[in-house]
Amino acid sequence: MKNLVKLGVAALMTITSINISAQNKNADNENSILWEVTGNGLSKPSYITGTCHIMCSKDFEMKPKVLKALEKSDSFVMEINYMDPKEMTALQGMFKSDKKLSDQLSPNEANELDKVLADYGTNLKNMDSSSSQALYALISMKAVPCPQTEIKSYEIELLQTALKSKKNIGGLEKVEDQLTSINNAYDLKEVIQQLKMGKEYEVLLQGMVNAFKKEDVHTVYNLFKNDKFMNSKQEKAMLTDRNKNWAEKMPEMMKKESSLFAVGGAHLMGENGIIKLLRSKGYTVKPISSL
Numbered sequence: 001m002k003n004l005v006k007l008g009v010a011a012l013m014t015i016t017s018i019n020i021s022a023q024n025k026n027a028d029n030e031n032s033i034l035w036e037v038t039g040n041g042l043s044k045p046s047y048i049t050g051t052c053h054i055m056c057s058k059d060f061e062m063k064p065k066v067l068k069a070l071e072k073s074d075s076f077v078m079e080i081n082y083m084d085p086k087e088m089t090a091l092q093g094m095f096k097s098d099k100k101l102s103d104q105l106s107p108n109e110a111n112e113l114d115k116v117l118a119d120y121g122t123n124l125k126n127m128d129s130s131s132s133q134a135l136y137a138l139i140s141m142k143a144v145p146c147p148q149t150e151i152k153s154y155e156i157e158l159l160q161t162a163l164k165s166k167k168n169i170g171g172l173e174k175v176e177d178q179l180t181s182i183n184n185a186y187d188l189k190e191v192i193q194q195l196k197m198g199k200e201y202e203v204l205l206q207g208m209v210n211a212f213k214k215e216d217v218h219t220v221y222n223l224f225k226n227d228k229f230m231n232s233k234q235e236k237a238m239l240t241d242r243n244k245n246w247a248e249k250m251p252e253m254m255k256k257e258s259s260l261f262a263v264g265g266a267h268l269m270g271e272n273g274i275i276k277l278l279r280s281k282g283y284t285v286k287p288i289s290s291l
Helices: 002-019 064-072 085-093 107-118 132-143 154-164 175-185 188-195 198-213 217-223 232-256 274-280
Strands: 034-038 046-051 054-056 075-078 151-153 168-171 259-264 284-287
Touching (some): 034 064, 046 064, 046 154, 046 232, 064 154, 064 259, 075 154, 085 175, 107 188, 132 188, 198 217, 232 259, 232 274, 274 284
Parallel strands (some): 046 259, 075 168, 075 259
Antiparallel strands (some): 034 046, 034 284
16 A cells, blocks of 8 residues: 555646646636536436645645545546556556657757756756656646655545445546546647746645635636646647546446546536536536535
8 A cells, every 4th residue: 555655646746737737718606626416317426526636734634525425435436546456557657768858858958957857856867767757747746845755645545545445446547548648738848848837836736725625616727727837739638638538437437336536626627627528418416515
């Protein structure tokens, strides 16, 4: 479990860097991190909880209603199933690359990256065999204002509770799918541009955490609208396409058994968010204030 936690947090750092920059143009006038899904032939409700992938332990709070939703569900479904050995093997390889970063850059670009990495407490020599995803994970490490030993993950905390309760564990996508989405969204030079905005990510993430704690999803999603962090190509690859894929998989999962889905908060709202996509399929999806 200790290795699982390390791997899970590493992966979530990468996804947090990407999700905190997601854009959603139209938010519903509804506020909750927990949503109930009923109707359309379901015999039992399922639930969706938006997560703030990582935050400092001082800010971390698991809402009782989310734990209650997990208790009422037969399965716990994350973006990736961290209990699948094949996925864990793939996850370990996600941060390494056979092609050195320096070989993909001109001497001037390599020198520039080396200077940027100094702000993250490392250098190009140390990171040269890393993937662009590993570079992106550095943004989260810097944006979270506490030591790594004090970082909490919603998904990992929920997973540990689900395992104790002997829930079935599932995933909405494979590591390979996630890697493809990231590669389609960000090439190496775009990752480097994002690294240069480390300070701005710190401000953005803290604003997101503050709003998340209040379940103020409107403020959370308004923070995501700044197009300096994500353009339309990146939004399509990281949000829209993945949301649509998940919305196609969720009905069969919910039909089979009641599930609690835990996905990054950026995936819930907007015209192509999970909430509207499921509603368009005939489900009743409503925010839950208490359970």
